[in-house]
Each structure stands twice: as C-alpha cells, then as structure tokens.
Amino acid sequence: MPDSVILQGSDDENDQVDIQNNQVHAQDKSWHENDEEPDDFDRDSELDLSNSSTSEDKTYGDIVDSMKFIVFEDCLDILLAQTRCAECNAPMCAKNKTVSGTNVVYSIEYLCNHQELAWSAQPYLGTSKQKVAAGNVMTCAATLYTGLTYSRISSFANCMNLAMISDSTFYNLQSSVLIPIVNEAWKKQRNDMMTELKGNNVPVTLAGDGRCDSPGFNAKYCTYSFQDTLSRRIIDYELVQVTQTGTSQAMEKFGFCQTLDRLLCDGVSVGTIVTDRHVGIRSAMKKTYPNTSHQFDVYHMANTIRKQEVQGPWRSA
Numbered sequence: 001m002p003d004s005v006i007l008q009g010s011d012d013e014n015d016q017v018d019i020q021n022n023q024v025h026a027q028d029k030s031w032h033e034n035d036e037e038p039d040d041f042d043r044d045s046e047l048d049l050s051n052s053s054t055s056e057d058k059t060y061g062d063i064v065d066s067m068k069f070i071v072f073e074d075c076l077d078i079l080l081a082q083t084r085c086a087e088c089n090a091p092m093c094a095k096n097k098t099v100s101g102t103n104v105v106y107s108i109e110y111l112c113n114h115q116e117l118a119w120s121a122q123p124y125l126g127t128s129k130q131k132v133a134a135g136n137v138m139t140c141a142a143t144l145y146t147g148l149t150y151s152r153i154s155s156f157a158n159c160m161n162l163a164m165i166s167d168s169t170f171y172n173l174q175s176s177v178l179i180p181i182v183n184e185a186w187k188k189q190r191n192d193m194m195t196e197l198k199g200n201n202v203p204v205t206l207a208g209d210g211r212c213d214s215p216g217f218n219a220k221y222c223t224y225s226f227q228d229t230l231s232r233r234i235i236d237y238e239l240v241q242v243t244q245t246g247t248s249q250a251m252e253k254f255g256f257c258q259t260l261d262r263l264l265c266d267g268v269s270v271g272t273i274v275t276d277r278h279v280g281i282r283s284a285m286k287k288t289y290p291n292t293s294h295q296f297d298v299y300h301m302a303n304t305i306r307k308q309e310v311q312g313p314w315r316s317a
C-alpha cells in the first residue's frame with residue numbers, strides 16, 4: 001500500500017502501524033550499528049511530551065487562551081517518529097492512535113522494555129473519572145456561543161476531512177455543560193443589573209417586545225424581553241410555551257406580565273414602558289399597571305401608518 005493512501009485517511013489502522021514500523025526499523029538498524037547516541041542528540045533539549053497530556057498545572061483560563069492549530073496527520077507522524085525513550089534514548093518502534101472527536105491520543109512504544117509514552121494532542125478538563133478533551137468542549141462552546149449549529153460545523157469539518165465530534169457528543173456537552181454555564185452567567189448578570197438599577201433610585205424606561213418561533217397562529221414558543229432603554233441591555237426575559245396559555249396569541253401578553261411582575265417584585269422602579277400596539281398588553285397596562293406610563297414605539301407606529309397608506313386605495317376600492 002503506498003504511503004499516500006495512508007495519509008489520505010485509511011480506516012485500517014493496522015496497515016498504518018505496520019508501515020510505520022517498517023520505516024522505523026530501517027532507522028533502528030543505524031541506531032544499533034552505531035550503538036551510541038547520535039552526535040547531535042541533546043538529552044536536555046529532547047521533546048518531553050509526557051507532560052503535555054495533563055492539564056493539572058493549567059487553569060481553565062490558560063487552556064482557553066492557549067493557541068490552537070490545525071495539524072496534519074503526516075506532519076505529526078514525522079514529529080512523533082523522532083521521539084525517543086526518555087530513559088535509554090531508544091527510538092520509536094510502534095505507535096497506536098486513538099481518535100476521540102477533535103482529539104488524538106498516541107501510545108508510542110520504543111525498542112526497549114521501558115514504559116510506553118502516552119501523548120494527547122489536547123489537555124483534559126474535568127476529573128480523572130470523567131474527563132473530556134478540552135478541544136471537544138471548546139468546539140461545542142464556540143459553536144453555541146456564536147450562534148452556529150452542529151450541522152454547519154460538521155459540514156465544514158467534512159469538507160476538509162477535519163476530525164470532529166459526533167452529533168450526540170455535541171448535544172450531550174451542550175445540555176450537561178454549556179447550557180448550565182449560560183444559565184449561571186445570566187443569573188449573575190441579572191443580579192448585578194438589578195443591584196445597579198435599584199441603586200440608581202431613578203425610575204427606568206423599559207422597551208418590551210415578544211418574538212415567537214413561527215408567525216401566525218401556530219407558534220409554540222414566545223420569548224418576551226425587556227430592554228433598559230438607557231443602558232440598552234436586556235434586563236429580563238420570559239420564555240413562554242403555548243401549553244401555559246392555551247393559544248399562541250395569548251403568549252405575548254402572558255410573557256409581558258410574567259416578566260414585568262418579576263421585575264417589580266425584585267424592587268425595580270419602572271416609570272415608563274414602551275411596546276407595540278398589542279391589544280392584550282394595552283389592556284393589561286390600563287387594568288393591572290395603571291400607575292406606569294405606557295407609550296408606543298416609533299418603529300411599530302411608523303410601520304402601521306405605512307401599511308395603512310399603502311393599503312388605503314385598494315381597501316376603499
């Protein structure tokens with residue numbers, strides 16, 4: 001089998017190991033013939049790969065800030081073929097490769113009876129019982145936090161034969177690690193904003209609007225969000241499911257009331273609320289929150305006027 005076949009990604013790892021062994025055996029011959037360390041060998045400057053596989057001395061910040069590279073398999077093979085036993089300087093005789101998502105772990109054997117070298121291309125996060133390669137978690141995190149989807153990054157990776165995590169790993173890490181982190185960060189950010197707003201002692205002006213997962217009468221979810229118009233930050237939101245209200249149309253008002261009640265309950269002084277001209281919200285403002293000023297936002301007003309102007313002649317015809 002020609003080398004080029006292997007480098008293009010053969011599934012048969014035994015073939016790879018055999019061919020690598022042949023190459024190394026040719027080198028071994030010269031090593032035994034000399035029976036001495038090569039002249040240019042400097043033990044102190046020899047690659048010490050054994051420490052690279054642990055992250056015990058690294059913080060999460062170090063791992064995030066560390067640069068990452070795309071490394072080709074054949075380039076890695078060249079590097080690993082040059083490693084030698086740390087005890088006796090014997091050259092490599094075989095290596096086994098295990099691919100785990102974006103990570104690759106090598107077990108390297110030497111022409112001596114000393115211990116094999118276990119080398120991982122990535123540090124690990126978590127405990128020794130439940131550890132995960134940092135690159136796998138960070139691939140998931142970068143995908144979720146930049147608004148991409150698994151299918152997009154999977155296609156990207158397929159296009160260039162880049163090792164990638166499976167969809168089940170992606171969704172497992174998303175639900176078990178990433179979403180809890182987002183929730184935790186949101187809770188902290190919201191608490192900080194509540195403390196700041198209460199400390200200002202000035203009634204806030206909030207702009208609110210709802211966004212549903214699909215238009216029309218078939219929406220299943222609606223997110224109602226309030227923005228502080230001064231800082232332009234979203235200070236609270238509510239995700240409503242249609243089963244909570246019975247109808248899709250009722251979700252927006254329900255989300256509005258839930259979010260506003262929670263803000264008032266947390267001690268935020270709300271002076272003015274700006275919304276679109278939603279009938280249910282106009283009614284709720286009059287009946288439930290009569291002391292809060294209610295205004296309509298310019299965007300929705302302008303849109304309504306524009307539609308009336310465009311539709312006017314045909315409507316009257």
Ligand SMILES: [Zn+2]
Pocket residue numbers: 085086087088089090110111112113114
């Ligand atoms: Zn050795």
